[in-house]
Amino acid sequence: MEYGYYPGCSLTGSAHKLDVTLKKVFKKLGHTLKEIPDWNCCGAFEYGNRNELVGFSKSNLKKAEGFCNEIVAPCPACYKNLKEASKEEGKPVSILHPLDMFEYSDISSIQAKRDLKGRLFTPYYGCVLLRPEETAIKNKDIMEKVITLFGGEVDGEKVKDRCCGGNQFFINKWATERLSTLILDKTRGDLLVFCPLCHMALKTFSKNRKILYFTDMLLYLMGETNTL
Amino acid sequence: MQKIEKNCALQNEKIIELAGYKKEDFSVCLGCKICASVCTVNDLSINTNPQELLSSLFLGNTIEKDNPLVRYCTNCYRCTSACPWKIRIPEVVRALREDLGIESQFEKAFKGAISIWGRVYEPYVFLMSATFMLKEGYMQYMPKWLEYISFHLPHKTKRR
Numbered sequence: 001m002e003y004g005y006y007p008g009c010s011l012t013g014s015a016h017k018l019d020v021t022l023k024k025v026f027k028k029l030g031h032t033l034k035e036i037p038d039w040n041c042c043g044a045f046e047y048g049n050r051n052e053l054v055g056f057s058k059s060n061l062k063k064a065e066g067f068c069n070e071i072v073a074p075c076p077a078c079y080k081n082l083k084e085a086s087k088e089e090g091k092p093v094s095i096l097h098p099l100d101m102f103e104y105s106d107i108s109s110i111q112a113k114r115d116l117k118g119r120l121f122t123p124y125y126g127c128v129l130l131r132p133e134e135t136a137i138k139n140k141d142i143m144e145k146v147i148t149l150f151g152g153e154v155d156g157e158k159v160k161d162r163c164c165g166g167n168q169f170f171i172n173k174w175a176t177e178r179l180s181t182l183i184l185d186k187t188r189g190d191l192l193v194f195c196p197l198c199h200m201a202l203k204t205f206s207k208n209r210k211i212l213y214f215t216d217m218l219l220y221l222m223g224e225t226n227t228l
Numbered sequence: 229m230q231k232i233e234k235n236c237a238l239q240n241e242k243i244i245e246l247a248g249y250k251k252e253d254f255s256v257c258l259g260c261k262i263c264a265s266v267c268t269v270n271d272l273s274i275n276t277n278p279q280e281l282l283s284s285l286f287l288g289n290t291i292e293k294d295n296p297l298v299r300y301c302t303n304c305y306r307c308t309s310a311c312p313w314k315i316r317i318p319e320v321v322r323a324l325r326e327d328l329g330i331e332s333q334f335e336k337a338f339k340g341a342i343s344i345w346g347r348v349y350e351p352y353v354f355l356m357s358a359t360f361m362l363k364e365g366y367m368q369y370m371p372k373w374l375e376y377i378s379f380h381l382p383h384k385t386k387r388r
């Protein structure tokens with residue numbers, strides 16, 4: 001399948017690793033991502049004026065018109081903003097999050113080259129992928145399922161939807177440090193995330209834990225990378 | 229005195245509208261304070277009460293810049309998700325912050341990049357908030373941030 005792609009600012013910058021690994025995973029699963037021409041920033045959570053904020057994503061929907069009917073938006077903030085705009089506009093275009101596209105059947109049919117035996121992971125979803133309900137993803141435990149399917153052990157169920165404080169990172173970093181540390185302290189193993197901001201917050205405040213994107217794990221299982 | 233109160237009520241209505249709500253929308257709040265019990269700001273050992281913030285707005289009372297939610301709300305939507313009416317409190321807080329003109333240097337730079345290029349251009353954001361980052365001790369994290377650094381030229385697009 002061919003999908004429209006909205007990488008958003010972070011995947012073209014600091015989260016370039018997520019962009020690269022995600023594209024590889026999609027290619028392996030037989031999907032093509034076509035970047036929406038001339039997309040603009042979604043505004044993240046930086047605007048107090050709701051109309052102004054939704055306006056950014058409405059503009060992106062316009063740019064995608066006639067280009068694609070489905071938009072893949074990996075960054076949780078972009079995903080939420082686009083989804084809200086498309087609901088408000090009543091547009092037929094669907095906004096998809098990669099986690100909702102990785103169906104269990106697809107994943108279990110991966111010609112796995114490796115397994116996760118003897119490894120321990122905390123799948124961490126954070127806030128925006130799971131809340132509010134109207135824009136939340138459907139596959140709320142896909143990361144757990146994949147870990148167990150390939151023989152790994154899961155931890156951190158209780159904190160998987162707690163807040164890492166990423167949003168306060170460049171305002172009051174002590175708050176982010178406190179919240180991320182709570183998550184790190186209450187979990188064991190390597191942390192598996194999808195949100196670029198969670199990745200940065202947890203990585204910054206972890207002493208020696210590995211913070212991995214879920215896509216890193218998929219590529220490892222597919223035999224595309226040698227270490228995880 | 230009465231005049232000041234009236235002004236404040238009007239101002240509050242403006243804030244409520246900025247967040248995409250109408251004043252009446254808050255009249256459904258049950259005062260159950262579930263929002264307060266789940267609020268992430270509690271984890272910072274700071275007492276907060278989103279319900280009180282809503283009722284202050286509703287009643288036309290002033291909300292100060294140092295209100296803990298105005299300062300520390302993380303946009304986690306735990307309150308919204310637990311609220312029987314699904315009130316989007318973080319969006320109300322954002323509208324309040326905008327109205328009060330609260331912005332860290334980083335946030336200003338972030339929005340600045342968007343108004344120039346239509347996208348966030350991280351090298352610009354870091355440059356424009358360098359004094360804030362230096363003063364606040366962000367530089368110590370640089371070794372951990374190496375994997376986030378990428379080089380590309382800014383792409384100019386229409387903001388909307």
Ligand code: SF4
Pocket residue numbers: 263266267268269278297300301302303304305306307308317318
């Ligand atoms: S979104 Fe803000 S007010 Fe609501 S629970 Fe999170 S920190 Fe508290």
Ligand code: SF4
Pocket residue numbers: 256257258259260261262263264278279282307310311312313314315
């Ligand atoms: S949870 Fe909702 S209804 Fe209950 S006090 Fe908070 S805002 Fe009001």
